[in-house]
Amino acid sequence: MNKLIMLAVAAAFAMQGGLVLAAGTPDTGPGCGLGKLVFQNHLNSKTKGAQVVMATLNGIGGQTFAISTGTSGCTDDGRIWAEQKTTMFAELNSDALAQEMAQGHGEHLASIATLLGVPPQHHAAFFGMAQSQYTSLAQAGNLSAGAMVKALNDGIAADSALAKGALN
DSSP, X not given: OXXXXXHHHHHHHHHHHHHHHHHTSOOOTTOSSHHHHHTTTOTTTTSHXXXXXXXXXXXXXXXXXXXHHTOTTXXXXXXXXXXXXXXXXXXXXXXXXXXXXXXTOOHHHHHHXXXXXXXXXXXXXXXXXXXXXXXXXHHHTOOOXXXXXXXXXXXXXXXXXXXXXXXX
């Protein structure tokens, strides 16, 4: 019985602390997604009923996709993607990327060029640079995803045409 009372008291304090924390943050509703878009200009969007409908629409309207792609009002202002998208791609596709770097062409290599901000008209030059960077990495025995991305970034920076054309 004492454990139950202590648990109830702890839950009450936790809820009170949560309310205090919530009071310090703005009410942004049930998140981003289809529901948020549909109700963004609705006069009563802060009511419980509207928020339940928004949350439901968010759930059935592909919210995970919207969060992942930054659509439907979902955004982190690009902070995570701008810093990590290339490394994440390289880690997920490291074997194929290493093979295509060695060959000097391929879909994964074209994708990472795009992620690095290299416009399509400079992809051929990027592929040649990537192939020479692969040789250096292979000789050094470091074909990790991080090393590949660093080598590609360094190669872009060292090549005036690529550096001028790159968006990043």
